[in-house]
Amino acid sequence: MAAHRTTTPSYNFNMAPLYTGSPLNLALIGCALATVYFVGSAFYYLFLHPLRSYPGPLLYRISRIPKAYRLMRGELIFYMRDLHAQYGPVVRIGPNELAFSDPQAWKDIYGHRVGGAPDLPKYDGFYRVIDNVPRSIINAKREEHAFLRRQLAHGFSERSMQAQEPIIGSYVDLLIERLKERCDDGAAALNMREWLNWTTFDVIGDLGFGSSFGCLEKSDYHPWVKIIALSVRQMGVLNGLANAGLRPLIRRVLRMGLTAVTDHQSLVREKLKQRMELDFERPDFIEGLIKKKDENMLDFTQVAANSNVLIIAGSETTATLLSGAIYLLTAHPDKLERLANEVRSVFRKEEEITLTSVSKLTYMLACLNETLRHYPPVPVGLPRVTPKGGAHILGKLVPQDTIVAVWQYAVSHDERFWKDPFSFSPERFMGDPAFKNDRLDAMQPFSLGPRNCIGRNLAYAEMRLILAKIVFNFDMKLSEDSFRWMEDQVAYSLWDKPSLNIHMKPVTAK
Template identity: 60%
Template structure:
């Protein structure tokens, strides 16, 4: 077996689809390159990513994905076990339920601005690219919660901040680099990064400037405060602060905007489900002001729609590779030798008919105890991963998704433009999706 087919599938944006077809043909574990296995099962999630018993080694992250550029500082996503625990402790408070409540005025102000800007835009009687509007909102929210200073100003200007534009434009580049690195061909990209020739070099320059401004601004209850306050104790220089800040902004914005885009498309192509959601949202509130982070938590059908969207269109679509620990380990009943690269591909396990009734069907009722779907294995879906390195931003993601979707459904009747009817068809999948425009006609609800 050669490393090149896997690298080519990845670089072309088709790897998750290919792995899914392999699982359909060969079962829950498949070999996708000479030293790499893909698993599709709930048990594999626990075995690869879950908490370890006392004395057991964790499955370390694969450097070929997480440390492509070894000259760059590490962050919470690719640090060792000890450093990760210390970083996570300092970041945890900013992502707690209590912090979400404290940050509600900030989050709510941007969601209200999103609705206001959309009401202005629809007066032109043209469709709106909600992919961009969702990006504006989520980047502004995470930018303000990380750096203050009004976020990135995307909603205020109805346009991308230069940094946000760089992030959205490098999706394809990062996929190509990762794919070729898996094949041992990453050398030219490492050299180009050292020489400052890649787009992400401009991205890092802007982050360094933002972090410097944030450090100078003093104490502020945001995501970076814990790291800044403990930077001496944690041995975090400016480069490490900037790398962690960059990760927080990208992970806390692009994925949420992606899910909102996917949920919107799926709802608009299933009018009977959209109508039921409209009834739930519009009957629950007498005015827009009643829609808060707390009150949207009572919308059970909307949560089911979001969970089903996460299953059908997972924002992180590729596997998150780990490496078999010293001495090897058992994964889903299979012994894997030390050093073997392992992962669960969300696209594959979320569409595996062994765990889901009608896996290709968009069916929110499967999350509400519908008897037709009683055989579904709901814990096969782990959108935020599991274990000690699961996504720290889960609470923020759900808070934003619920509030934004509720506000849009309450305020607008939405219709998908014919130009976006095939939006989900043939999308390229790198670490995240390379999404086309999502053109939607919005009509303010008359009250």
């Protein structure tokens, strides 16, 4: 019998090991794995993904980084316009993201769903970049949104608007007074971006928190206004980081307290505490929320989150639209002259100009609507996510979990829906035959459907009142150093506006 082998098998220990642990080998292995992952992902997104048939730039179809890069540079909205011009009404701008430019897409994405189907939910990757704060009316889920909207509705009702008129009117009158003090009979130019920001910020301070910020009284920025302007830029960067998948970095930056975003939130909470100390009711925006807090249906952080939204939506966007209107009117003196003739013929005395009476100004409404088209205060796409089973958009089933949006600036400058889209032509909103083929429903600056802007009517009334009183009292001329005011801007979620210098000359009393 053969002896049982008990000896240890021999191995050739002189062979070179597969992995030596050297930094160079580590780097090579890492690069190889990254290359394999990237090539495999690219192959999947290009040839196997459910959105593979939609057109779009190659890099955008396989990665979210190119979109994030353009967003952080403030140039994404212009690129989106170019993409729709090149690829058509539907463009794939991310591995699982589609952009739309079509009037019907507004209804399909944001409108009421047929047969009681649930609305397309908002995309948290955009609406909750900061994910450790309570939800507000702008990013709440369906049921919570309906509850919050009911509590805020009273503050935006027709009855409340009538009660708020003396408050709003007092700040507009103070604006006119301050402009007259500083206009130097038109010799010196005034930065109207500042004055409009101060006005709308004072108004929202009073209507939202029970007291003014004193900007017009002091003719200077409240520190909070500067923080808001900075936070707009920083939110663009944070959105870009979120788009690139770097949320952990966002949380670390916010924990360190290095952004204007956190400073803004702290100031909101401080101002809200002051408002809640008032022991009487006011016809303001958050009275309904405070009542629900007192009934233990909301906590302080939830009220603060909604107050945060109101102060941005109620001040920055209104000031932006008015700045755009004044720039476009002064850049087109014939349009400004027509508007001035309308205002000064309808009203003989300044006291006649009220939140209600400004509804008579049809050409002014056309000018504001054209400004909303030409220079929408929120020029980006407001993304939703298709639900389980997908959703039909423009007659085609879009797969579930796809991010979808209509990009406001792009659709408002789409030559398929607007004649001369880059011209400033208020006449297109007055039935001018030259613009008979324009699709006015392609423009939805306040969105539509169950989650449209709750402050739409108040915003229109406030904008018309402010612009009417300015035009009634002053002749305006655009300063040479602001000739390119609109052309040189960038946009994140909102516009980053430079100074708007206007020569203001008081109208001679008749």
